[in-house]
Amino acid sequence: MKIDLSGKNALVGGSSKGIGKAIAERLAASGASVTLMARSEDLLKSIVAQLDTNQGQQHQYLVVDFSNFSAFASQMDAYFESNKVDILINNTQGPAAGGAKEKSMEDYQTAFDLLFKCAVHTTSLALKHMQSQQWGRIVNVASVSVKEPLNYLALSNSLRAALVTWAKSLSMDIAADNITINNTLTGYFDTERIAQLNAQKAKKMNVSPEKVRGAMEAQVPMQRIGQPEEYANLVCFLASQQASYITGTNIPIDGGLLKSF
Secondary structure (H helix, E strand, O other): OOOOOOOOEEEEOOOOOHHHHHHHHHHHHOOOEEEEEEOOHHHHHHHHHHOOOOOOOOOEEEEOOOOOHHHHHHHHHHHHHHOOOOEEEEOOOOOOOEOHHHOOHHHHHHHHHHHHHHHHHHHHHHHHHHHHHOOEEEEEEEEHHHOOOOOOEHHHHHHHHHHHHHHHHHHHHHHHHOEEEEEEEEOOEOOHHHHHHHHHHHHHHOOOHHHHHHHHHHHOOOOOOEOHHHHHHHHHHHOOHHHOOOOOOEEEEOOOOOOOO
């Protein structure tokens, strides 16, 4: 299957590293013009310079801090005044790890701003153009923990669950406009985030990070952790015309990790 996104403009959050970076690269390779968003300007500059431009794409970047919602919202308002987005990938860094008893009300509010409000605000802005042209693709990068919560990721479990149920509600309102919205439920992938979480676990358990990673791999039926490029292939498909009849779904990409249906 050849996916052709030429002429499409994509906005990809959290795209300086890991899964977000791989998604941006895959969309660009399929012909889309990509705007990257993240906190590190140096990393963003480097990635933009390397993105595929064989189909005349024009790539750019925005330096944003998803954890500062008021500033982020203002930047998005300004961006959409002069830019139109056909493909929106809502993706941010994850909130701090920790159990439910460890977290304060302020922690939950911060995570709400990060994981929910950023996505909802950006989507509301992107929808104006999508509805006017009667075509659009929205993908929310979520987690398998919305189906099987991980007790050491209480903030992520809670607020990502809010995001995916909101997306299901929205999907019914925008389907007639030929706009799809889907959630990808992330399993274990070889990213900086996983390395950080494993290091924290290792310290708490007084074992090596390698032992923690080995135990993680053993939980996955495929006996390995996924590569960001594998994730990007799914997102690119969901962003394409070939996925025109798929909306309102939660699609796990986890090597078979989830035990639930």
